[in-house]
Amino acid sequence: MASDRPSKKYRASCHCQLIRYTVTLSPPLHDADSWVVECNCSICARNGYLNVYVQNECIEFETVGLESELVEKYRFAKQRVQHYFCTRCGSSLMAESIEPGFYEGVKAINVRMFHDVDVHTLQRRQVDGRSL
Numbered sequence: 454m455a456s457d458r459p460s461k462k463y464r465a466s467c468h469c470q471l472i473r474y475t476v477t478l479s480p481p482l483h484d485a486d487s488w489v490v491e492c493n494c495s496i497c498a499r500n501g502y503l504n505v506y507v508q509n510e511c512i513e514f515e516t517v518g519l520e521s522e523l524v525e526k527y528r529f530a531k532q533r534v535q536h537y538f539c540t541r542c543g544s545s546l547m548a549e550s551i552e553p554g555f556y557e558g559v560k561a562i563n564v565r566m567f568h569d570v571d572v573h574t575l576q577r578r579q580v581d582g583r584s585l
């Protein structure tokens with residue numbers, strides 16, 4: 454992934470710090486071309502997700518990975534997308550497609566878990582997931 458595009462590494466964790474990871478974003482969150490997705494679907498609305506979409510290799514887990522029993526998995530409706538939560542503090546961390554060929558290799562990362570980022574300063578793009 455050699456690139457001269459600007460990128461930035463963000464530290465992130467669930468609230469209780471059981472699950473810690475870093476996410477590299479290109480462009481960085483505060484770049485003029487960058488935005489987070491605010492979706493009105495049934496799960497995003499409830500959990501307040503503010504998502505960015507990244508390739509799996511942009512995420513490095515520091516404590517435990519998503520396969521850990523400390524991470525709860527949740528699917529609904531068509532069962533195509535799996536959501537991940539901390540089993541201790543309930544923080545909504547991220548989601549990904551588990552259907553081959555459907556957004557393969559990409560995760561939706563909830564930037565509310567990022568350290569040192571004020572979500573009020575981010576550009577938001579509203580997506581009408583409820584209608585999809």
Ligand SMILES: [Zn+2]
Pocket residue numbers: 467468469470471472539540541542543544
């Ligand atoms: Zn936690």
